[in-house]
Amino acid sequence: MDRKMIIRILVFVAAVGLITAGLMDNGFADVMNKATRICYECIGIG
Numbered sequence: 001m002d003r004k005m006i007i008r009i010l011v012f013v014a015a016v017g018l019i020t021a022g023l024m025d026n027g028f029a030d031v032m033n034k035a036t037r038i039c040y041e042c043i044g045i046g
Contacts, residue, residue, distance in 0.1 A: 022028070
């Protein structure tokens with residue numbers, strides 16, 4: 001394998017690891033909560 005392929009694989013593995021850590025830390029709920037609040041503020045409800 002060449003260097004580019006190894007770097008791509010390492011970046012992919014790191015991304016999967018960080019996504020998994022975020023999901024296990026309930027990060028998705030935090031992001032959705034903030035997005036909902038921002039949308040409500042934009043349309044004047046919240």
